[in-house]
Amino acid sequence: xxxxxxxxxxxxxxxxxxxxxxxxxxxxxxxxxxxxxxxxxxxxxxxxxxxxxxxxxxxxxxxxxxxxxxxxxxxxxxxxxxxxxxxxxxxxxxxxxxxxxxxxxxxxxxxxxxxxxxxxxxxxxxxxxxxxxxxxxxxxxxxxxxxxxxxxxxxxxxxxxxxxxxxxxxxxxxxxxxxxxxxxxxxxxxxxxxxxxxxxxxxxxxxxxxxxxxxxxxxxxxxxxxxxxxxxxxxxxxxxxxxxxxxxxxxxxxxxxxxxxxxxxxxxxxxxxxxxxxxxxxxxxxxxxxxxxxxxxxxxxxxxxxxxxxxxxxxxxxxxxxxxxxxxxxxxxxxxxxxxxxxxxxxxxxxxxxxxxxxxxxxxxxxxxxxxxxxxxxxxxxxxxxxxxxxxxxxxxxxxxxxxxxxxxxxxxxxxxxxxxxxxxxxxxxxxxxxxxxxxxxxxxxxxxxxxxxxxxxxxxxxxxxxxxxxxxxx
Numbered sequence: 001x002x003x004x005x006x007x008x009x010x011x012x013x014x015x016x017x018x019x020x021x022x023x024x025x026x027x028x029x030x031x032x033x034x035x036x037x038x039x040x041x042x043x044x045x046x047x048x049x050x051x052x053x054x055x056x057x058x059x060x061x062x063x064x065x066x067x068x069x070x071x072x073x074x075x076x077x078x079x080x081x082x083x084x085x086x087x088x089x090x091x092x093x094x095x096x097x098x099x100x101x102x103x104x105x106x107x108x109x110x111x112x113x114x115x116x117x118x119x120x121x122x123x124x125x126x127x128x129x130x131x132x133x134x135x136x137x138x139x140x141x142x143x144x145x146x147x148x149x150x151x152x153x154x155x156x157x158x159x160x161x162x163x164x165x166x167x168x169x170x171x172x173x174x175x176x177x178x179x180x181x182x183x184x185x186x187x188x189x190x191x192x193x194x195x196x197x198x199x200x201x202x203x204x205x206x207x208x209x210x211x212x213x214x215x216x217x218x219x220x221x222x223x224x225x226x227x228x229x230x231x232x233x234x235x236x237x238x239x240x241x242x243x244x245x246x247x248x249x250x251x252x253x254x255x256x257x258x259x260x261x262x263x264x265x266x267x268x269x270x271x272x273x274x275x276x277x278x279x280x281x282x283x284x285x286x287x288x289x290x291x292x293x294x295x296x297x298x299x300x301x302x303x304x305x306x307x308x309x310x311x312x313x314x315x316x317x318x319x320x321x322x323x324x325x326x327x328x329x330x331x332x333x334x335x336x337x338x339x340x341x342x343x344x345x346x347x348x349x350x351x352x353x354x355x356x357x358x359x360x361x362x363x364x365x366x367x368x369x370x371x372x373x374x375x376x377x378x379x380x381x382x383x384x385x386x387x388x389x390x391x392x393x394x395x396x397x398x399x400x401x402x403x404x405x406x407x408x409x410x411x412x413x414x415x416x417x418x419x420x421x422x423x424x425x426x427x428x429x430x431x432x433x434x435x436x437x438x439x440x441x442x443x444x445x446x447x448x449x450x451x452x453x454x455x456x457x458x459x460x461x462x463x464x465x466x467x468x469x470x471x472x473x474x475x
Contacts, residue, residue, distance in 0.1 A: 001044035002469050003253045004207055011041065016260055020187055031158045031181055034261070038163035042127070049125040052090060057160045059086045060135040064142045064149035064156075076143055083139040087132040094125055095328055127167035129325055133292055135160055138174040140296060147175055155181040164257040168250050168470055170268040170288035177265065185262030194442065195259025197453075201428075201439035202252030203464075204456050209245030209425055211465035212418045213238040221389055224399045232403045234414060236382045239389050241422055244273065246471045247286070252437055271433045273426070274359050276373035278342040278380060279352040289325070293318045311347055316340040326388070331396060335387040342380055358434050417463060 001007050015037050023029040043050050063083040070076045141147040150156050159178045165171075220227060220235025227235075251268035258265045268288050275281035282290050298318045304311040316337070323336025346352040359374075360366045366374065383400070390396035429438040439456075441449055 001041050003250065003257075004203065004466060007044065011037075012257065012260075019261055027182070027184055028154065030185065031154055034163070035154065035158040035161060038158065038161040038166060041163040042161065042166055045126050049128075052125055052128065053131060053161055054157070056087060056090065056132060056135055057157045059083060060139055060160075061150075061153055061156045063139050065151065067139060067142050068149045080139055080143045084136055087136050090125075090128060091132055094128060130169045130171055131160055131166060133171050133289075134173075137171075137292065137296060138178075141174060150178060150182070152182070162258070162263070164254040164261075164263075165265055168247070168254070169286075170251060170254065170266050171292055172265060172288065177263070180263050187262065190442075191262070192260050194440070195256040197439045197441070198252045198256030198259065198437050200256075200453065200456055201437055202249040202254075202256060203460060205245040205249030205252065205425065205438075206470070207464035207466060208421050208459055209418075210242045210249060210471075212415075212421065212463065213242035213245065215465070216414065216418070217242050217389070221399070224395075224402060227402070228407075229403045229405055232399060236386050236399075236403070238418075240273075240378070240382045240385050243385065243388070243471055244269075245425070250470045255437070267436050271429050271438075273378055273381075274374060274430065274433055275377050276355040276359060276370060277346060277351065277377055278339060279346050280355040281377055281381065282339070283356075289322070293322055297321065308348060312344060315343050315347065319343075329391075330393055331387045331390050334393060334396070335384050338384040338387065342384075361434070421459070421463070 023033045039050055060083050063079045066079045067076050142149050159181055217235055217239045248269040255265045270284040272281050272284035275284055298314050301314045302310050319336040319340035323332040326332045386399055387396040432438050432440050
């Protein structure tokens with residue numbers, strides 16, 4: 001089941017009614033309902049993979065308790081590694097086994113030896129990269145004594161499978177989300193209304209921005225050999241907007257839906273295309289994953305405490321691992337490596353923490369220097385995303401080469417409406433850049449707010465497209 005489907009349009013109001021009007025007497029009954037709803041939501045795609053979530057939840061629930069109760073460090077490590085190996089084992093089999101098997105065979109073929117790659121005919125379970133990271137952080141935090149494990153199995157299972165963020169995040173920490181399942185929730189009209197606004201904005205970014213951009217992007221990337229440099233640039237730029245609208249749109253819908261049920265999830269995007277350098281971009285893009293790698297990989301590797309060379313080494317490690325997390329293809333590794341390369345001059349000249357304040361705070365528009373930095377960062381992001389979108393490194397390299405040829409420059413043919421919609425999105429988010437999401441406009445007069453709501457709804461109805469899923473479902 002996906003957020004932009006007719007099934008979900010029926011599912012959400014039924015779930016809301018049952019949650020607040022039928023099962024609202026006790027926390028246990030509400031959590032049990034949420035668990036059932038979450039399993040229905042996920043099982044709608046393929047019920048067989050519910051066993052993976054249930055087994056992962058079962059292992060990590062007991063691992064957390066035994067880690068906390070263990071008196072000896074060896075026993076604690078044993079249970080921690082059991083949790084990590086189970087979760088990474090699922091990822092290894094379902095997501096990476098075929099990739100490494102084929103890469104291994106290809107390596108031998110380069111030396112003149114033909115090796116049959118023993119691959120598995122399996123499909124990737126939706127959301128597996130998200131909920132495995134979420135459960136791993138739970139046991140790691142208990143091992144580090146930053147968290148006391150829950151002894152309520154129902155609450156823990158519901159935390160792992162909470163349907164708004166189950167499939168594509170945000171990757172929540174137990175320190176933030178789990179305690180909310182232990183507390184009585186009361187309906188807050190203002191909080192729920194904010195959730196509806198965030199859902200509306202997420203749907204706009206998904207079905208208007210992302211799905212309309214996808215039409216252009218698919219045409220360009222599937223026929224890039226036949227197109228001139230301007231069309232290739234257009235394709236790269238619109239893919240950058242497509243993936244932002246798709247993924248940040250999902251996050252907005254997820255966070256907004258959670259608010260309808262009285263839960264507060266972490267912000268996952270903070271207007272990344274207004275970033276003034278790549279370091280700031282990664283503090284604003286997919287925040288839940290960036291902070292996960294920071295806390296559970298970058299800092300344990302030594303972070304920035306070992307001097308410039310160790311810092312650069314650690315930066316390359318987390319970006320390459322992040323690339324692999326996104327997909328079992330060398331294109332994602334290159335994409336991660338490119339972003340690491342972008343970070344090198346910032347690290348060397350101690351500029352990686354230069355832009356930490358809100359851009360153009362208390363100003364209507366950015367100044368010339370800020371605007372130049374924003375555009376430069378966006379261009380670098382577009383170039384890297386070409387590898388992210390391409391099917392192979394060869395395709396990405398040929399696509400990039402096509403951009404920099406001299407002949408073939410001509411005006412592109414782009415539907416003016418999608419340009420208007422993108423511009424509208426950027427304007428709305430610019431004026432709300434100090435807030436948690438673009439349509440956070442509760443400060444406006446009620447008439448102005450309703451005019452905006454109705455306008456967006458009309459745009460959704462008239463110009464929204466419908467795709468089967470979200471891009472990040474494949475990760």
